[in-house]
Amino acid sequence: MIAETGLIALLIAAALALLQAAMGFGALRPDGESLLRAVRPVAVVQAAMTVTAFAMLLLLFSQTDLSVKLVAEDSATTLPLLYRITGAWGNHEGSMLMWVTILAVAGAAVAMFERRLPERTLAATIGAQGLIAMGFFAFLLFSSNPFERLPVPPVEGSGFNPLLQDPGLAFHPPTLYVGYVGLSVAFSFAVGALLTRDVSPAFARAMRPWVLGAWIFLTLGITAGSYWAYYELGWGGWWFWDPTENASLMPWLAATALLHSVSVLATRDGLRAWTVMLAVVAFSMSMVGTFLVRSGILTSVHAFALDPRRGAFILILLALYIGGALALFGARIATVAEGNRFDPVSREGALVANNLLLSAILGVVLIGTLYPLLVESATGDKLSVGPPYFNAAAGPLALILVAIMAGGPMMRWRRDRLVTVGRRVAIPAAVVVVALVAVLGALPGLRILPLLGLVLAAGAAAASVAPLWKRNLRRTPLFTWGMVVAHLGIAVSLAGMASESAFSQETLIAARPGETVHVGPYAIRFAAIDPIAGENYTAVKATLVATRGASTPITLSPEQRTFDNPPQQTAESAIATLVDGQLYTVVGEPVPGGRWQLRLWWKPFVTLIWAGGVLVAVGGALSLIGRVRPRRQVRAERDGYAR
Amino acid sequence: MTLRTVRILLWLPLAAFLLILALVAGGLIKPHDAAIRSQMVGRPLPAFDLASARGDATRIRAQGFADGKPRLLNFFASWCIPCVGEAPQLLALKRAGVAIEGIAVRDRPADLAAFLQQNGDPYERIGLDDSSGVQMALGSSGVPETFLIDGRGIVRSQHIGAIGPQDVGDMLAAVRAAQ
Amino acid sequence: MRQLLALALLVVPVALYADPVMAPEPLSYTQLPDPAAEARAQALMQTIRCVVCQGQSIADSDADLAGDMRAIIRQRIAAGEKPEAIRAWMIARYGRWVSYKPPLDPLTWPLWAAPVVLVAIGLLIARGTLRRRRAA
Numbered sequence: 001m002i003a004e005t006g007l008i009a010l011l012i013a014a015a016l017a018l019l020q021a022a023m024g025f026g027a028l029r030p031d032g033e034s035l036l037r038a039v040r041p042v043a044v045v046q047a048a049m050t051v052t053a054f055a056m057l058l059l060l061f062s063q064t065d066l067s068v069k070l071v072a073e074d075s076a077t078t079l080p081l082l083y084r085i086t087g088a089w090g091n092h093e094g095s096m097l098m099w100v101t102i103l104a105v106a107g108a109a110v111a112m113f114e115r116r117l118p119e120r121t122l123a124a125t126i127g128a129q130g131l132i133a134m135g136f137f138a139f140l141l142f143s144s145n146p147f148e149r150l151p152v153p154p155v156e157g158s159g160f161n162p163l164l165q166d167p168g169l170a171f172h173p174p175t176l177y178v179g180y181v182g183l184s185v186a187f188s189f190a191v192g193a194l195l196t197r198d199v200s201p202a203f204a205r206a207m208r209p210w211v212l213g214a215w216i217f218l219t220l221g222i223t224a225g226s227y228w229a230y231y232e233l234g235w236g237g238w239w240f241w242d243p244t245e246n247a248s249l250m251p252w253l254a255a256t257a258l259l260h261s262v263s264v265l266a267t268r269d270g271l272r273a274w275t276v277m278l279a280v281v282a283f284s285m286s287m288v289g290t291f292l293v294r295s296g297i298l299t300s301v302h303a304f305a306l307d308p309r310r311g312a313f314i315l316i317l318l319a320l321y322i323g324g325a326l327a328l329f330g331a332r333i334a335t336v337a338e339g340n341r342f343d344p345v346s347r348e349g350a351l352v353a354n355n356l357l358l359s360a361i362l363g364v365v366l367i368g369t370l371y372p373l374l375v376e377s378a379t380g381d382k383l384s385v386g387p388p389y390f391n392a393a394a395g396p397l398a399l400i401l402v403a404i405m406a407g408g409p410m411m412r413w414r415r416d417r418l419v420t421v422g423r424r425v426a427i428p429a430a431v432v433v434v435a436l437v438a439v440l441g442a443l444p445g446l447r448i449l450p451l452l453g454l455v456l457a458a459g460a461a462a463a464s465v466a467p468l469w470k471r472n473l474r475r476t477p478l479f480t481w482g483m484v485v486a487h488l489g490i491a492v493s494l495a496g497m498a499s500e501s502a503f504s505q506e507t508l509i510a511a512r513p514g515e516t517v518h519v520g521p522y523a524i525r526f527a528a529i530d531p532i533a534g535e536n537y538t539a540v541k542a543t544l545v546a547t548r549g550a551s552t553p554i555t556l557s558p559e560q561r562t563f564d565n566p567p568q569q570t571a572e573s574a575i576a577t578l579v580d581g582q583l584y585t586v587v588g589e590p591v592p593g594g595r596w597q598l599r600l601w602w603k604p605f606v607t608l609i610w611a612g613g614v615l616v617a618v619g620g621a622l623s624l625i626g627r628v629r630p631r632r633q634v635r636a637e638r639d640g641y642a643r
Numbered sequence: 644m645t646l647r648t649v650r651i652l653l654w655l656p657l658a659a660f661l662l663i664l665a666l667v668a669g670g671l672i673k674p675h676d677a678a679i680r681s682q683m684v685g686r687p688l689p690a691f692d693l694a695s696a697r698g699d700a701t702r703i704r705a706q707g708f709a710d711g712k713p714r715l716l717n718f719f720a721s722w723c724i725p726c727v728g729e730a731p732q733l734l735a736l737k738r739a740g741v742a743i744e745g746i747a748v749r750d751r752p753a754d755l756a757a758f759l760q761q762n763g764d765p766y767e768r769i770g771l772d773d774s775s776g777v778q779m780a781l782g783s784s785g786v787p788e789t790f791l792i793d794g795r796g797i798v799r800s801q802h803i804g805a806i807g808p809q810d811v812g813d814m815l816a817a818v819r820a821a822q
Numbered sequence: 823m824r825q826l827l828a829l830a831l832l833v834v835p836v837a838l839y840a841d842p843v844m845a846p847e848p849l850s851y852t853q854l855p856d857p858a859a860e861a862r863a864q865a866l867m868q869t870i871r872c873v874v875c876q877g878q879s880i881a882d883s884d885a886d887l888a889g890d891m892r893a894i895i896r897q898r899i900a901a902g903e904k905p906e907a908i909r910a911w912m913i914a915r916y917g918r919w920v921s922y923k924p925p926l927d928p929l930t931w932p933l934w935a936a937p938v939v940l941v942a943i944g945l946l947i948a949r950g951t952l953r954r955r956r957a958a
């Protein structure tokens with residue numbers, strides 16, 4: 001009954017989405033007044049139905065109802081409860097259902113809470129949200145039904161991928177999805193504004209909190225994903241420029257650009273067309289990222305390959321939504337009155353530079369990700385585009401971007417003089433010079449990117465707190481705090497990346513129990529190796545005792561796990577987090593002579609990478625609170641961030 | 644910029660998107676082959692000199708292939724499950740008069756002997772490739788894989804994966820063509 | 823997450839095979855004694871794509887063939903060979919695909935030109951916009 005309830009809820013939600021789209025767009029007609037108010041409750045009920053369907057799926061998974069095909073294929077009764085539940089979105093159908101659930105909830109949130117947007121634009125926005133949801137409901141119902149029953153239930157499920165059996169799965173995909181799908185609101189706002197030709201500072205102010213909200217989750221999702229890959233994959237890497245990672249980075253880059261351009265639109269009524277386009281692009285990147293990468297076309301791995309029917313379905317949806325929005329943009333945006341003019345040397349000038357660089361990085365990532373596909377379809381040659389390209393092509397752009405991020409907030413809106421700007425950036429510039437001298441002196445022979453990264457991080461950290469200088473901190477608006485914290489987070493993260501790249505130390509060795517090996521400042525005694533049994537796996541556990549100088553020894557226990565449903569081995573790393581870095585240990589396979597492969601890394605200040613990511617998200621949250629609370633909003637808006 | 648160019652610029656994002664869409668649609672229609680093909684096809688067999696897996700003193704050397712007779716060079720291993728499925732086809736090829744040389748990848752002679760006992764032995768000689776050196780030299784990325792080497796010692800083709808019953812005819816024809 | 827998912831699934835084809843019984847080459851899991859040589863080997867290994875699991879570099883892969891590739895790279899580096907010569911050797915066998923660093927040739931000129939071209943286009947749009955705005 002549970003599966004049938006879920007299916008029926010899904011059917012009702014799909015019908016409501018259709019109604020929502022019809023009413024939302026219908027409200028734009030001259031006689032559509034009455035529809036304006038009625039469309040809101042429809043969106044809310046639609047979301048309630050979708051949430052019901054998703055709740056039913058969770059219930060099926062937590063009970064491991066093997067008569068449901070999806071559960072039988074992707075779960076097992078022997079799994080721990082946590083993974084029986086998170087397994088609901090560790091597969092294609094379940095993750096799709098989670099995707100539309102978030103979409104529906106986002107639409108309902110707009111319907112319930114949005115008060116600033118002009119009524120007609122709002123109705124069109126909710127209509128657009130309904131239209132998007134409808135397509136994906138159809139996709140679920142026609143080709144990816146998560147509630148399909150099996151005629152004969154198996155005795156046991158096929159199990160769940162061991163690499164996904166990690167608490168990270170409970171947090172990371174939902175967070176990332178809220179970010180991806182949250183951007184649909186900005187997309188729908190843009191479509192609504194294009195339909196009503198109403199792109200104004202008021203529109204920007206209404207859109208900003210929604211973009212911020214999605215962006216916070218996207219930031220957290222990417223940060224969490226990076227850390228998860230770091231400890232789960234067991235080789236110490238934290239970013240691989242894998243197509244799936246790029247797919248999460250591209251919407252983030254677009255959303256970050258959008259956040260900044262929306263500020264220009266809200267404050268100075270400039271960059272109208274550009275902002276609308278970014279709003280469309282950000283969610284388009286989310287959709288392209290979620291579906292095309294998983295289709296297996298890009299990764300050159302058939303693991304996730306959609307069958308042609310599903311692939312074609314998704315492709316048509318993307319063509320309709322993204323193509324439709326971009327065509328609407330091309331046709332309509334010229335009729336939107338042009339925004340304000342502004343001076344190149346000004347806050348908005350710096351924000352334009354920020355947008356330019358973010359878009360260029362986005363372009364590099366997009367081109368680099370798709371280039372192998374382009375080459376293969378044109379010439380049949382296989383090509384790989386990996387870290388060496390992305391680091392070389394996007395790295396320098398990112399460093400310039402950080403420099404602009406440091407200087408931009410010190411410029412005034414409207415117009416500024418280079419001399420006064422120069423005076424304001426004097427202190428951070430001095431920090432950069434001191435850092436450069438210090439790094440060059442202490443660490444000769446450092447590679448250029450890590451060197452510039454370290455130096456710029458120091459300067460950017462100093463510059464990011466400059467907007468608080470000589471300011472009454474208690475009266476400083478919360479969104480200024482938000483900007484400061486987020487920019488500081490970028491500097492912190494950059495410092496972590498540069499430090500990891502420059503100072504990591506690695507020891508790969510085969511050792512016998514009782515031996516002592518060294519990595520970085522640590523002496524590590526390989527104390528023991530023992531067999532252990534987990535809930536659904538067996539493992540060998542190494543006991544490593546690490547000491548540095550006279551400090552208290554740390555015990556680490558990396559494991560090599562063997563799962564049998566499905567059969568697979570995973571290396572569970574053991575990581576000790578210290579104030580000044582992380583000690584990362586992995587035990588590999590046994591080798592002749594009673595020895596075991598050990599992989600050990602000492603990574604100074606590597607945690608700053610993710611701490612910075614969290615800071616960025618916290619900054620976003622502060623900003624969001626500051627924007628949503630109406631106090632002193634108008635005056636601050638006029639004055640912008642500058643003192 | 645004139646208003647005209649601006650108006651054209653506004654359609655650029657759509658054009659870019661349609662390009663991406665076309666690319667992906669192409670990729671979807673013609674799902675590409677994940678196998679990494681060897682680039683050694685058409686080039687001389689790289690030099691190697693391997694110990695025999697049969698425990699005798701014979702060596703299996705690259706030079707030995709340039710004796711005017713085309714051969715199949717089969718990479719396999721006793722730990723490789725698809726290799727078991729391939730064995731009957733190799734035996735059929737041998738019966739049809741095809742010379743097959745084997746290279747056992749990361750394998751132990753004792754395990755190999757048991758494997759050959761169970762699945763038949765179509766090989767003229769078997770070399771032990773303990774650290775995948777010959778496999779890499781030939782640009783092979785797994786087991787089983789079969790290369791056709793012509794009588795002048797030139798690599799003529801590569802078959803990735805197990806040879807199925809449906810492949811035997813083609814392979815026989817290819818060997819004859821390389822005569 | 824999907825990265826993990828993808829990577830996890832990459833491992834699956836390997837699971838079709840039983841594990842090889844041979845002990846791995848020592849240089850596949852131990853470093854060269856000379857830190858400078860090891861650093862060169864490591865930098866190269868980071869940019870050679872694993873032909874078995876396909877989603878990872880051989881420096882990050884548990885596949886046996888990746889281990890043997892690491893061993894051969896370390897041996898050749900220790901013997902004094904230049905990393906780019908080893909990369910060329912790999913490309914001659916497995917094609918351009920095996921190198922995560924796209925070689926600079928006519929096929930990849932557009933790729934390597936992309937950042938410069940993108941920034942130039944961006945500057946053109948931004949400058950046009952600013953100038954147009956100033957004149958308006």
